[in-house]
Amino acid sequence: MSRAIHLRADELARIVATLGREPSTVELHAFDAQWSEHCSYKSSRTFLRRLPTLSDRVVVGVGEDAGIVHLGVHEGERYGVVIAHESHNHPSQIVPFEGAATGVGGIVRDVLCMGAQVVALADALRFGDTSDPRGHQRAVARGVVDGISAYGNAIGVPNIAGDAYSHAGFDENCLVNVIALGIVKESEIVRSRAPIGSAGWDLVLVGKATDPSGFGGASFSSVALEGGAEADKGAVQVPDPFLKNVIMRASYRVFAHLRERGVVAGFKDLGAGGIVGCSAELCAAGGYGATIDLDDVNVAIEGMAPEVIAVGETQERLLWVLPPDITADVLQIYNQEFTLPEIAYNARAVVIGVVSDDKRYVLRHGNEIVMDVDIDFLTGSIHEELPYAADVRPTSSAADGFLTDLTDAFDGEPHYVRYDTAVRGRTVVPRGAGHAGVLCPIPGSRLGVALAVAGDPSIDDAFEAGEYAVREAVRQVVAVGATPIALTDCLNFGNPHDPAQLGALVRAVDGLAAAAGEFRLPFISGNVSLYNVDADGRAIPPSPIVACVGVIDDVANVVYPLESA
Amino acid sequence: MSARVAVLIFPGTNSEEETLRILRDVGAQADLVHWSRGDTLPQYDAYVLPGGFAYEDRIRAGAIPAHDRMMDHVIDGASRGKLVLGICNGAQILLEAGLVPGTGPARKPTAAFTHNVQRHFICRHVHVKLTIDPSRSPFTAAHAHDALIPAWAAHGQGRLAADPAELEAIAKGGHIAFVYANADGSTQGATPNGSALGCAALLNREGNVLAIMPHPERDAHNFNHPQRRQGNILAPSGGAAFFRGFADALNAG
Numbered sequence: 001m002s003r004a005i006h007l008r009a010d011e012l013a014r015i016v017a018t019l020g021r022e023p024s025t026v027e028l029h030a031f032d033a034q035w036s037e038h039c040s041y042k043s044s045r046t047f048l049r050r051l052p053t054l055s056d057r058v059v060v061g062v063g064e065d066a067g068i069v070h071l072g073v074h075e076g077e078r079y080g081v082v083i084a085h086e087s088h089n090h091p092s093q094i095v096p097f098e099g100a101a102t103g104v105g106g107i108v109r110d111v112l113c114m115g116a117q118v119v120a121l122a123d124a125l126r127f128g129d130t131s132d133p134r135g136h137q138r139a140v141a142r143g144v145v146d147g148i149s150a151y152g153n154a155i156g157v158p159n160i161a162g163d164a165y166s167h168a169g170f171d172e173n174c175l176v177n178v179i180a181l182g183i184v185k186e187s188e189i190v191r192s193r194a195p196i197g198s199a200g201w202d203l204v205l206v207g208k209a210t211d212p213s214g215f216g217g218a219s220f221s222s223v224a225l226e227g228g229a230e231a232d233k234g235a236v237q238v239p240d241p242f243l244k245n246v247i248m249r250a251s252y253r254v255f256a257h258l259r260e261r262g263v264v265a266g267f268k269d270l271g272a273g274g275i276v277g278c279s280a281e282l283c284a285a286g287g288y289g290a291t292i293d294l295d296d297v298n299v300a301i302e303g304m305a306p307e308v309i310a311v312g313e314t315q316e317r318l319l320w321v322l323p324p325d326i327t328a329d330v331l332q333i334y335n336q337e338f339t340l341p342e343i344a345y346n347a348r349a350v351v352i353g354v355v356s357d358d359k360r361y362v363l364r365h366g367n368e369i370v371m372d373v374d375i376d377f378l379t380g381s382i383h384e385e386l387p388y389a390a391d392v393r394p395t396s397s398a399a400d401g402f403l404t405d406l407t408d409a410f411d412g413e414p415h416y417v418r419y420d421t422a423v424r425g426r427t428v429v430p431r432g433a434g435h436a437g438v439l440c441p442i443p444g445s446r447l448g449v450a451l452a453v454a455g456d457p458s459i460d461d462a463f464e465a466g467e468y469a470v471r472e473a474v475r476q477v478v479a480v481g482a483t484p485i486a487l488t489d490c491l492n493f494g495n496p497h498d499p500a501q502l503g504a505l506v507r508a509v510d511g512l513a514a515a516a517g518e519f520r521l522p523f524i525s526g527n528v529s530l531y532n533v534d535a536d537g538r539a540i541p542p543s544p545i546v547a548c549v550g551v552i553d554d555v556a557n558v559v560y561p562l563e564s565a
Numbered sequence: 566m567s568a569r570v571a572v573l574i575f576p577g578t579n580s581e582e583e584t585l586r587i588l589r590d591v592g593a594q595a596d597l598v599h600w601s602r603g604d605t606l607p608q609y610d611a612y613v614l615p616g617g618f619a620y621e622d623r624i625r626a627g628a629i630p631a632h633d634r635m636m637d638h639v640i641d642g643a644s645r646g647k648l649v650l651g652i653c654n655g656a657q658i659l660l661e662a663g664l665v666p667g668t669g670p671a672r673k674p675t676a677a678f679t680h681n682v683q684r685h686f687i688c689r690h691v692h693v694k695l696t697i698d699p700s701r702s703p704f705t706a707a708h709a710h711d712a713l714i715p716a717w718a719a720h721g722q723g724r725l726a727a728d729p730a731e732l733e734a735i736a737k738g739g740h741i742a743f744v745y746a747n748a749d750g751s752t753q754g755a756t757p758n759g760s761a762l763g764c765a766a767l768l769n770r771e772g773n774v775l776a777i778m779p780h781p782e783r784d785a786h787n788f789n790h791p792q793r794r795q796g797n798i799l800a801p802s803g804g805a806a807f808f809r810g811f812a813d814a815l816n817a818g
Contacts, residue, residue, distance in 0.1 A: 146685070149685075149686055150686075153618070153686060153719075154577070154579065154617075154618045154621070155579065156579025156580060156617065241618075242576070242577050242618065242620075242621040245576075245577055245578075245579060245617075245618070246576050246577070249574075336601065337599070337601050338599075338601070339576070339600070339601055342576075343576055411683065417687055417688060417689065418685050418686045418687070418688070419686075419688060420686070420688045420719045421688050422688060422690075422717040422719060422780070422783045422789070423579060423580060423583075423616070423719065423783070424580075424582065424583055425580075425582075425583030425586070425587070425780075425782055425783045425785055425789065426583075427783075427789065428788045428789070428798075430690075433791070440786075440788050440798075443586060444799075446798070446799060554798075555788050555798055556788075556796075556797075556798040558788075
């Protein structure tokens with residue numbers, strides 16, 4: 001199997017100079033994934049630092065798979081709301097159903113791996129002109145909605161908030177932003193890092209058998225879609241919500257077991273960059289290295305090249321860092337009690353390596369070492385200073401023609417009637433019934449959580465679009481009677497190598513920061529999606545999309561819109 | 566000692582927690598029983614099959630789990646008069662197992678809960694109306710004639726379908742325990758999915774097996790119910806009353 005490497009010549013030269021040798025094939029693919037924008041935020045990180053991230057209520061801020069903010073106290077126990085927000089734009093444009101479904105799958109893992117129960121979903125969708133006579137945009141829209149519906153419904157997580165727009169500015173780049181909410185006791189949070197003193201602990205891979213799907217996904221997401229994008233279909237991942245349903249429930253059982261045993265473990269989702277991306281970030285975050293034997297990975301087909309096993313993005317996988325005396329219990333829960341090997345072909349939990357104390361990231365395959373690099377060089381050292389023109393106000397054609405009523409594309413009904421909004425039995429304000437969705441997430445407690453998503457692509461000034469997204473998400477949460485406590489964002493923009501397009505992103509960040517500052521609200525999680533450009537290099541309308549979480553001390557005080565009173 | 570209820574979890578079940586919670590809230594002694602612990606099922610006095618997508622709805626919703634080893638115990642228990650309740654996917658499984666309407670042999674279904682007339686998943690708040698004499702089943706004995714139960718319909722395959730002769734037998738045999746209804750009890754235009762005869766729930770002849778498509782457990786508290794959002798929002802709603810009748814029958818039996 002071969003695929004294009006997207007590393008630039010200067011990045012490659014830096015790798016050769018640092019290693020003091022040519023990188024191996026596995027190393028080349030590992031750096032290609034890890035140094036992609038998707039994993040490294042290399043061109044956007046500087047600007048993201050302008051966002052406010054702190055408040056008295058923040059329990060876990062930006063930097064992990066999901067953020068956590070304090071919700072309230074019930075029966076002496078402090079509870080936190082976990083939130084993660086991501087895009088799955090490029091994959092959804094190419095294969096709408098699978099692309100959108102795996103977007104939901106990924107965001108759910110980001111919340112799950114914090115030790116949380118996943119309690120709600122939301123989505124913000126931007127489609128091309130769904131009134132186009134050829135029906136292509138309508139097909140994309142229906143595929144995306146069906147993918148979100150199929151995945152969220154099957155795992156049993158209600159979809160309670162979101163928005164959708166249609167406009168020709170998204171004809172070549174639909175946007176699929178997904179948000180997941182979790183609830184966790186603050187004393188039981190699991191971190192996405194190798195714990196203190198974990199040298200010598202086991203790395204336990206859980207989930208679907210590794211296959212060649214999603215090979216090259218991270219760097220594919222970090223370039224513009226081109227005419228040959230059909231050839232990149234193999235870079236899109238394959239969803240399995242049925243397996244995920246079982247993995248989620250098995251993981252809840254593992255959380256309970258670890259609590260009983262008083263064990264602090266590390267847990268992280270495998271997303272971009274596959275085994276390498278996850279294990280390297282997990283161990284580097286704790287100040288450790290890792291040694292992994294790729295021969296121990298459960299695979300779907302024999303004979304896969306080591307780079308495919310190492311960075312392929314097979315879905316429905318997570319990685320534990322566990323003390324060796326607890327490993328057998330965890331393997332028993334996944335493999336026997338929840339029978340993972342019977343749920344999907346060769347799915348299981350399996351030990352694939354150990355945490356090391358030397359900060360080396362080492363992969364073995366066959367009897368050879370196929371990768372041996374400094375873990376911090378792999379995960380932390382990439383940065384790109386690109387010129388931007390933040391003073392350029394784009395002369396956009398996109399001020400009119402936006403559709404927010406997409407019912408024509410969905411048999412005359414709102415698209416979200418296909419989403420289960422009531423599963424789990426804790427929904428107070430379901431999708432479409434109020435300005436924000438509201439849950440009463442803790443049995444026996446009157447505490448409520450509100451969630452709203454906002455962004456208006458018809459605002460062609462990126463600064464104003466950022467301000468608006470924050471203010472509107474906050475307004476929607478306030479409108480159901482909740483107090484806003486935290487924000488997340490996804491910045492969906494064009495090509496960062498175009499100074500005007502990068503400038504629009506920078507202006508949007510400044511708009512987000514300005515509005516969040518007015519409300520003294522922190523951003524606790526976020527994501528960047530770049531290279532959303534058409535064949536002529538034109539960017540999508542500026543699309544900063546914001547989610548806002550609010551708290552209601554007593555759900556009896558929820559405010560409903562007049563028409564549903 | 567009160568009767569014990571097993572809430573079955575198949576791979577792909579997704580509504581087990583709220584189903585367990587409401588059963589316990591109304592006084593039933595209930596446990597979750599996982600597919601790898603299915604051999605414990607004979608000790609239980611009643612079975613509840615919750616919603617979800619057991620075995621991924623492969624072939625048809627309910628078709629594969631109807632052949633799961635756990636269903637051997639459920640089919641055996643039903644034949645001995647144990648109470649069996651299936652909700653949504655659980656209802657589909659009971660139908661595929663032949664326990665409702667019960668007009669044919671086990672695992673030879675005579676009807677189907679199949680694709681909605683819309684051909685896609687729908688999720689909306691509904692009501693169901695009791696259409697049989699309440700005394701015909703322990704599930705309904707505590708309810709008034711024409712009782713209305715609030716619930717959430719959330720399914721892609723909830724439309725009752727059978728050949729005309731079988732539908733007539735189902736109707737004449739008193740197998741349609743509940744039909745979809747509006748909040749005022751009328752039935753005009755209330756069926757959300759095109760289900761034959763407006764059917765929302767099927768009962769077997771003996772009255773001990775009930776298969777209901779919408780989810781009463783999702784209307785457990787006033788806060789779940791679109792028209793009852795004031796006052797004590799944690800107080801039980803109409804969905805809880807549905808389960809209370811079941812629990813009382815069980816604990817009395």
